[in-house]
Amino acid sequence: xxxxxxxxxxxxxxxxxxxxxxxxxxxxxxxxxxxxxxxxxxxxxxxxxxxxxxxxxxxxxxxxxxxxxxxxxxxxxxxxxxxxxxxxxxxxxxxxxxxxxxxxxxxxxxxxxxxxxxxxxxxxxxxxxxxxxxxxxxxxxxxxxxxxxxxxxxxxxxxxxxxxxxxxxxxxxxxxxxxxxxxxxxxxxxxxxxxxxxxxxxxxxxxxxxxxxxxxxxxxxxxxxxx
Amino acid sequence: xxxxxxxxxxxxxxxxxxxxxxxxxxxxxxxxxxxxxxxxxxxxxxxxxxxxxxxxxxxxxxxxxxxxxxxxxxxxxxxxxxxxxxxxxxxxxxxxxxxxxxxxxxxxxxxxxxxxxxxxxxxxxxxxxxxxxxxxxxxxxxxxxxxxxxxxxxxxxxxxxxxxxxxxxxxxxxxxxxxxxxxxxxxxxxxxxxxxxxxxxxxxxxxxxxxxxxxxxxxxxxxxxxx
Numbered sequence: 001x002x003x004x005x006x007x008x009x010x011x012x013x014x015x016x017x018x019x020x021x022x023x024x025x026x027x028x029x030x031x032x033x034x035x036x037x038x039x040x041x042x043x044x045x046x047x048x049x050x051x052x053x054x055x056x057x058x059x060x061x062x063x064x065x066x067x068x069x070x071x072x073x074x075x076x077x078x079x080x081x082x083x084x085x086x087x088x089x090x091x092x093x094x095x096x097x098x099x100x101x102x103x104x105x106x107x108x109x110x111x112x113x114x115x116x117x118x119x120x121x122x123x124x125x126x127x128x129x130x131x132x133x134x135x136x137x138x139x140x141x142x143x144x145x146x147x148x149x150x151x152x153x154x155x156x157x158x159x160x161x162x163x164x165x166x167x168x169x170x171x172x173x174x175x176x177x178x179x180x181x182x183x184x185x186x187x188x189x190x191x192x193x194x195x196x197x198x199x200x201x202x203x204x205x206x207x208x209x210x211x212x213x214x215x216x217x218x219x220x221x222x223x224x225x226x227x
Numbered sequence: 228x229x230x231x232x233x234x235x236x237x238x239x240x241x242x243x244x245x246x247x248x249x250x251x252x253x254x255x256x257x258x259x260x261x262x263x264x265x266x267x268x269x270x271x272x273x274x275x276x277x278x279x280x281x282x283x284x285x286x287x288x289x290x291x292x293x294x295x296x297x298x299x300x301x302x303x304x305x306x307x308x309x310x311x312x313x314x315x316x317x318x319x320x321x322x323x324x325x326x327x328x329x330x331x332x333x334x335x336x337x338x339x340x341x342x343x344x345x346x347x348x349x350x351x352x353x354x355x356x357x358x359x360x361x362x363x364x365x366x367x368x369x370x371x372x373x374x375x376x377x378x379x380x381x382x383x384x385x386x387x388x389x390x391x392x393x394x395x396x397x398x399x400x401x402x403x404x405x406x407x408x409x410x411x412x413x414x415x416x417x418x419x420x421x422x423x424x425x426x427x428x429x430x431x432x433x434x435x436x437x438x439x440x441x442x443x444x445x446x447x448x449x450x451x452x453x454x
Contacts, residue, residue, distance in 0.1 A: 069294040070335070075342040093380045100338030103378045107334040108297070111327030115302040134383045143377050147370040151330045153320045156361045 006032040008118035009164075010109045013037050013055055013063070015047030016191040017211055018124035018167055020054045021175050024182035025166045026122045027058055034116055035063040036109055040098070041070070041079050046199040050190040057188060062116075066108050075099055078193060085194045087204040093132050094206060096193055102135035106144050106163065113161070114152045121148075122164045129172040129210050141165050172214025180220060187223035200227045233259040235345035236391075237336045240264050240282055240290070242274030243418040244438055245351035245394055247281045248402050251409035252393045253349045254285055261343055262290040263336055267325070268297070268306050273426040277417040284415060289343075293335050302326055305420060312421045314431040320359050321433060323420055329362035333371050333390065340388070341379045348375075349391045356399040356441060358433050368392050399441025407447060414450035427454040 009031035013019045026033050035055040037048055048065065055063035070079075076098040077083040083095055102125065109121045125136040134140060141163050148161040155161060167175050179186065191211045192201035201208050203226045215222035236258035240246045253260050262282040264275055275292065282290035297306075303325040304310040310322055329352065336348045352363040361367060368390050375388040382388060394402050406413065418438045419428035428435050430453045442449035 064298045066298045067294070067296040068335075070338065071291045071293045072289075073342060074338070093383065097380055098338075099341035100334055100379055103334040103337055103374065104331070107327055107330040108295075110330055111297065111301070111325075114326035115300060134380055135378050137377070139377045140374070143370070143374040147330065147367070147374050150364070150366045150370050151362050152327055153324055153361055156320065 006030065007120060008032045008034060008061075008116055009120040009122055010034050010036055010113045010116070010118050011060070011122040012105055012109060012124065013051045014124075015050030015054065015189060016124075016207075017179070017186060017189045017214075018126055018175060020184050020186070020189045021179035021182070022122050022124035022166060023054065023058050023060070024179055024184045026164070028182050031120060033058065033060045034112070034118065035060040036112055037063070037065050038105055038108070039065060039067045040101070041074075043078060043081055044190065044193055044195045046195045046197050047190040050188055050199055053188050057185065064112060068104065085202075085205050087202070089206065089209070093134065096131060096206065097133055100135070102133075102140065103144070106148075110148050110151065110161070114154050119154070119159050120162050120164060122166070124167050125165050126167040126170060126175065128170060129214065131206050131210070138165075138168060141168070171217070172210060173217035176214050176218040176220055187225070196227060200225050202227060233257065234347060235259045235261060235343055236347040236349055237261050237263055237340045237343070237345050238287070238349040239332055239336055239351065240278045241351075242277030242281065242416060243351075243434075244406070244413060244416045244441075245353055245402060247411050247413070247416045248406035248409070249349050249351035249393060250281065250285050250287070251406055251411050253391070255409050258347060260285065260287045261339070261345065262287040263339055264290065264292050265332060265335070266292060266294045267328070268301075270305060270308055271417065271420055271422045273422045273424050274417040277415055277426055280415050284412065291339060295331065312429075312432050314429070316433065316436070320361065323358060323433065324360050327362070329360075329367065330371070333375075337375050337378065337388070341381050346381070346386045347389050347391060349393070351394050352392050353394040353397060353402065355397060356437050358437070365392075365395060368395070398444070399437060400444035403441050403445040403447060414452070418451075423454055427452050429454060
């Protein structure tokens with residue numbers, strides 16, 4: 001099919017392992033991918049450089065960076081440097097939870113999709129090997145899809161919006177194996193919650209622990225550069 | 228009741244007539260109001276000064292300004308200065324529609340509510356005298372409320388989120404009469420889509436037309452300062 005027939009999709013690309021795999025899947029499904037990243041004053045801002053490299057690697061049609069400044073405290077260890085990132089496993093929803101983050105990200109993705117005429121949004125959420133965030137669960141995604149189909153001019157005019165979550169039911173092992181098959185170079189990705197400015201990972205936060213265990217389970221050498 | 232017992236609410240305050248009335252209603256209902264405004268690169272940025280004055284007038288506990296930079300074209304006359312604001316009535320959803328704006332605004336309000344421990348959000352949408360935007364309709368608000376009750380840590384922990392739309396079924400005449408009763412000084416508000424830097428209204432855009440007709444219908448002298 002030529003580029004006129006290719007369906008546009010907005011793909012949320014954080015710079016981490018999951019979203020890189022999601023982008024590879026969207027490309028593999030034949031979508032014309034438009035990558036979207038967010039600067040939300042996160043402490044691990046080096047992931048944005050990784051997002052740019054991944055977007056380039058997969059030759060997306062556009063990579064847009066949106067900036068959100070919440071104008072004050074966010075109550076999360078990922079954005080308040082006064083709250084330390086836990087380095088041992090936590091019970092319940094951890095302090096790295098950012099209030100309403102995926103709601104905000106999908107809302108902005110919805111606006112971007114409408115502007116470029118896309119009716120498909122890909123997000124790399126996962127409800128198996130994850131940190132227990134409420135906005136990574138299928139019921140959240142389902143509710144957002146319902147919302148997206150009443151929220152926009154495009155929806156009112158009959159365009160059906162779809163929120164794709166190809167990783168939702170995969171464990172980390174399967175995510176990594178899928179990505180490797182689709183050509184993802186995981187050395188380009190940054191998952192760490194407190195990666196340093198060169199993108200080197202701490203090795204001890206929740207995200208690093210889940211990622212490292214995933215490579216072990218997949219039987220693939222961990223390409224992560226640790227501090 | 229003392230301030231410990233007062234329920235916190237996030238109130239979206241744009242600087243316009245509807246949101247000023249909504250803030251007055253939320254105060255009248257006894258909420259401890261936290262005002263939230265957005266700088267989304269709108270051409271009528273002078274509404275933000277009005278929002279600040281209104282927030283001060285109603286002695287809100289906090290007025291937070293969040294900044295969103297979508298990093299590129301938005302496809303709306305309100306944010307792309309290349310697209311003129313129509314000065315005659317339009318058919319259908321007008322070019323002043325900003326893709327997914329209220330989805331983005333409510334998403335950020337939801338995050339703010341969670342941070343401050345509020346379970347009530349007020350938004351001055353109205354489906355009677357309005358510009359035909361999809362994200363001002365009851366079905367949109369209902370879908371967002373459902374979403375907000377699966378999206379956050381607070382919701383998972385049993386807090387029930389409510390999205391209040393006190394103006395939804397009011398015509399402009401009734402909105403203005405309600406506001407006057409509650410002490411709103413409408414000369415402080417800016418509704419115009421292309422207000423100048425001093426907040427003076429054009430008098431000819433859709434928003435100005437609806438507002439002017441509202442004062443006429445209410446039998447109240449229009450305090451708007453026109454260019």
